[in-house]
Each structure stands twice: as C-alpha cells, then as structure tokens.
Amino acid sequence: MTITRGTCVCCSIISETSTRYARSVSSSTAKPCLPVGRSLHGNFRLHRANHSQISPAKRCILSSRFIKQNSTMPHFTLIQGSLRKDSRTALLIDATADILQKNNVETSVIDLRSIDMQFCDARKIEEYNSDIQKAYDILKQSDAYMFGMPVYCYSVSGPLKNFIDITSGAMSKKIAGILCNSGGVRSFLAAADLMKILSFESNVTTVQPIVHAYADDFQSGQIFNEDILKRIEKLALAMLHDL
Template identity: 25%
Template sequence: MKIVGVSGTIVGSKTAVLVKKVLEAMSHAQPGIAMELLDLKQYDVQFCDGRDPASYTDDTKKVIDTICSADLLIFGTPVFQGSITGVTKNVFDLLPADSLRHKVVGLVATGGTYQHYLVIENQLRPILAYFRAFVAPGYVYAHMDHFDENNDIADVEVLLRIQNLAAEMTLLSGLWEAKAARLGG
C-alpha cells in the first residue's frame, strides 16, 4: 500500500510540514506503508490545457503518475485570497476523471485567518466528491500561529487532529479493502 502526500504550493514551507506530519502519523498507524511526498515547489508542472493526461511529459507526467499510483492520498494547500492555490487546482485539472475513484483521501490546509478552514469544506470536498474519492470525515487546518519559529507544528490540538486524521484514513482504507475483497476485487 502506498500513500502520497501532495503539498500544493510553490512558496513557503508550512503546508509541506503539515502534509509530512500526516504522512508520519500514517506510517505509525499502518507500519510498512510506502510513503511519498510531492512538494509541488520541487516540480515544474505544466498548466492544464485540456489534452489527454497521458500526453503530458517530464515533471507533469511524474506528478500525474505518482498521484494515480497511490492507494491513499493527502492533499494539502495553503489558503490564498480565501481559496485553494492555483497550483493545487491545476493538479486536480490534470488528473484523469477516474484517477481518485474509491481512493481514501485526507485533506489539510494552512492559512492566515481562523476562518480559512472553510476552504476545506467548501472547495476541496466538492472537488474530491467529483472524483468519487472516499474523503476522511476529519481534516487538519493549521493557522500560522500553530507553528513555532522553526516552522514545526507546536499546537497540541493540531497534533491531535493529525493523529485523528491518520486513524480515520486507516479505518477507511481497511473497510474499503475488506469490501473490495468480498466483492472479488
């Protein structure tokens, strides 16, 4: 089983820190799980132009293929201007419509106001519903105040939400695997 965490920004580091923390919590919840972080600031991803996702090359192809090959995913985005980043939206636009179907997905976001958590509910969840993903009921939102001077998460409640998200994702993935096994695949 493989989990991929996507840090959907090309600036800053708080979102990648948060995604990594969830990946670490997943590795404790499911020992032996393969993990990969896609920090999008490390990739030169092309803008979606409507062509077949299989026709993209280089970094764009790697990002698409890595996400499509995952069994579980964490999508993280900072909130800019009350919305997900263009980088995050572009990645969703690049993916084949069936690429996330029946995959367990966790959502995290970072932001500068305490109300920005609503972006997870009002923007990310509907996108994942379109893809027919199994979205964990909980999520993690971290405000800039939740990080210390070294950009480590210092807030105990946020750390607890990370553990809860990992537990929910583990439960959902186990339920889906058991159901798929009963149905013959």
C-alpha cells in the same frame, strides 16, 4: 540516489537531499516505534516502513487490516500544494508523512514546488512532461491521498487546483484527507471547495476530520500546537479504517 531505511520506487529525475522535519507523537494505546527514514529520488519522496527491524509486538497496529495482511501495507500519497519557500503547509505534510510511516504506512510525497508544472489545457496525460506523468502514475498506484491545501482568497490555491485538473483521472473512486492551512482561524471552511472538487471531478470521498491549522499554530519553522499532530493522527486512523 541516497536511501535511508527504505527503497525508493517512484521515479528517476535528479537526486537531491532534504532536512526532515522530526517530531515525536504520543499515543494513548501504544508508542509508535518505527525509525523515520526518507528517500529522495528526484522530485518525489517515498517513506517506507521497514518491518524486518521491528518486532511484531512493538508495531503500532491501527486496524484489523494490518493484523490479517501484515505483508501488505497501504500506500498513501501526500500532495503539498503550496509554492511558498518557507511553507507552513509543507510542515504539515512532513509531519503527516512521519506519523504515517511510524504507523507502518508506505508514503509518497509530491511537493508542487519541486516538479515542472504545466498548465492544464485538456491535452492527454501522455502529452504532459515527465514530471506530470510520473506524478500521475504515483497517484494511480496509491490507495489514498492526503492534500496539503493552503488557503488563498478563501479557496484552493491555483497550483493545487491546476495539478488536480491534470491528474484527477488517477484518483477515481478512492479516499482522501485534507490538511488545510490558512493565515487566520476563520478560513477553515475553504476546505469545502476542495471537497467538492474531489467529489464531483473524481468521485473521491473525503474522510473526516479535516485538519485545519493557521498561523498561530506554528513557531520558528515548526508546528507549535501539539493538538495539530493529534488531529493528523486521528485523520490517519480514520482513513485506514475506511480503506
């Protein structure tokens, strides 16, 4: 297990390495200064802010919760719902994880490309494989969720819907944000399907604004449109405010 500026507490499947997507994000009030670290532990990733390396004056304070409860960081879980190898949705999730960590938020990433996914058939959660059970436990322990949603046929991708069908019980009465990625600019309303699924199945409240990106926002395997990063940060602030 390899850990950089953090300690993984998620699971123990098979250690692997990954190249992190890095991008600087500007802020009108303060410069987030937390170095980005990533630990990979099997098929789940965890980002953790290291408060001991940063002076309180330099920390980016996003809400009164951090001022009053500096020792308690919220835990967000990001779900990457695309199975595509060179997924643009995965770029959104990577950028979101970096932004959250820079703002002192503990962040786990569940990438559906990396777990052994089974079909939902209404069995008990204990009867699914270890990957599914570990993902369920991570979701249950989280304070909030951010879904990376690729748009397929103007709706939620099949793998993401299947994952939610299995794990929805872990997310009851919490909040979520949506990062919607589509091929064309007119497909942003597809995110409404995910909002309804989360609301009716798990009583999950979707926080606005929804972040929508499409093909022209990316170039050479990176996020080209800087406004996307600003929208992600705006969503993160709104979610932290609602916790």
